[in-house]
Amino acid sequence: MLEINDIIKPENLVYGKTPVLTDSVMHYCPGCSHGVVHKILAQVIEEMGIQEQTIGVAPVGCAVFAYNYIDIDWHEAAHGRAPAVATGIKRLLPEKMVFTYQGDGDLAAIGTAETIHACNRGENIVIIFINNGIYGMTGGQMAPTTIEGMPASTCPFGRTPERDGYPLKMSEILATLPGTCYVTRQAVHTAAHVRKTKKALVKAFENQKMRKGTSIVEVVSTCSSGWKMTPVNANKWMVDNMFPFYKLGDLKNE
Amino acid sequence: MGKIRGAIVVDTAKCKGCSLCVEACPTKVIELSREVNAKGFHFAYMAQPQECTGCTNCATVCPDSCITVYRLKP
Ligand SMILES: Cc1ncc(C[n+]2csc(CCOP(=O)(O)OP(=O)(O)O)c2C)c(N)n1
Ligand code: SF4
Numbered sequence A: 001m002l003e004i005n006d007i008i009k010p011e012n013l014v015y016g017k018t019p020v021l022t023d024s025v026m027h028y029c030p031g032c033s034h035g036v037v038h039k040i041l042a043q044v045i046e047e048m049g050i051q052e053q054t055i056g057v058a059p060v061g062c063a064v065f066a067y068n069y070i071d072i073d074w075h076e077a078a079h080g081r082a083p084a085v086a087t088g089i090k091r092l093l094p095e096k097m098v099f100t101y102q103g104d105g106d107l108a109a110i111g112t113a114e115t116i117h118a119c120n121r122g123e124n125i126v127i128i129f130i131n132n133g134i135y136g137m138t139g140g141q142m143a144p145t146t147i148e149g150m151p152a153s154t155c156p157f158g159r160t161p162e163r164d165g166y167p168l169k170m171s172e173i174l175a176t177l178p179g180t181c182y183v184t185r186q187a188v189h190t191a192a193h194v195r196k197t198k199k200a201l202v203k204a205f206e207n208q209k210m211r212k213g214t215s216i217v218e219v220v221s222t223c224s225s226g227w228k229m230t231p232v233n234a235n236k237w238m239v240d241n242m243f244p245f246y247k248l249g250d251l252k253n254e
Numbered sequence B: 001m002g003k004i005r006g007a008i009v010v011d012t013a014k015c016k017g018c019s020l021c022v023e024a025c026p027t028k029v030i031e032l033s034r035e036v037n038a039k040g041f042h043f044a045y046m047a048q049p050q051e052c053t054g055c056t057n058c059a060t061v062c063p064d065s066c067i068t069v070y071r072l073k074p
């Protein structure tokens, strides 16, 4: 009879940790989407063979320590300023592959101006946008992206447009700008969605190689700690409540 | 009992017991252990090893890259 140890051999390996991810244990909460996106980003960098040439710009937010986990060159930006920093890097070092990695508080609140103007200038960068609907790092406050009725620590009974304004669809806005070439909204809650998001990241980096303009990959994400749910329930809540508002798929693909 | 085709190895020290791999497994191979690791998390393990097909779904959704997957080539 075949034993498990007959299978666990190097020649049978079909999925292992990419060497582009460091051995550091991630500080993220159990089940956090950030970990999944870091992983597939590292896989894409490995598979495209661009580890030496890639420069990431880390945000302020839970992903502030992204530079500890993906073994490439990084630059840290002040809150929301990642697209401006990436602009400078890409213009000075055009042969580098440059991306920003930003939460929704970073990209859609304090950094709205930098985001919109970088995209409107058509900067040849990739923007990875983790939309978990709240400010995770600081304790789950309402963000511009918090959907109607969604509770947050600063709107415990749910967002009401009369008081709090309407949730902001950043990707839809960015898709209207001529500087963007690719705007897509993905998720990472199932293996199939993870694989699709990975393909979207590859496409975004290929666009940069072809100097096509700004590519935005939004990932609708969970923050189980901020949402006060188990990771499994957070995924279900996201499917039932976030996806009807933040519809998955390509918004622009030129 | 299925024919053994695949197997996973979980880095139990790194696992945070989020259960996303448990949900992702189409053949219900994985459960969370009763014991905890040094961080206090109930780590994932192969409760039904004979059912594993080596599909890689669990490893694909794991946020902490704890799972290595092996599959017998046909
Ligand atoms: C200039 C400035 N203003 C405010 C803060 C406080 N702050 C830190 S993280 C954060 C929000 C992060 O939320 P998000 O970008 O959605 O990322 P997440 O933590 O959810 O991944 C804020 C407001 C700061 N660090 N700097
Ligand atoms: S607070 Fe939310 S966004 Fe931050 S690590 Fe935890 S789950 Fe992830």
Ligand code: SF4
Residues within 6 Å of the ligand: A031, B010, B014, B015, B016, B017, B018, B019, B020, B021, B022, B043, B044, B058, B061, B062, B063, B064, B065, B066, B067
């Ligand atoms: S998905 Fe990863 S971290 Fe979560 S329980 Fe499974 S092995 Fe552990």
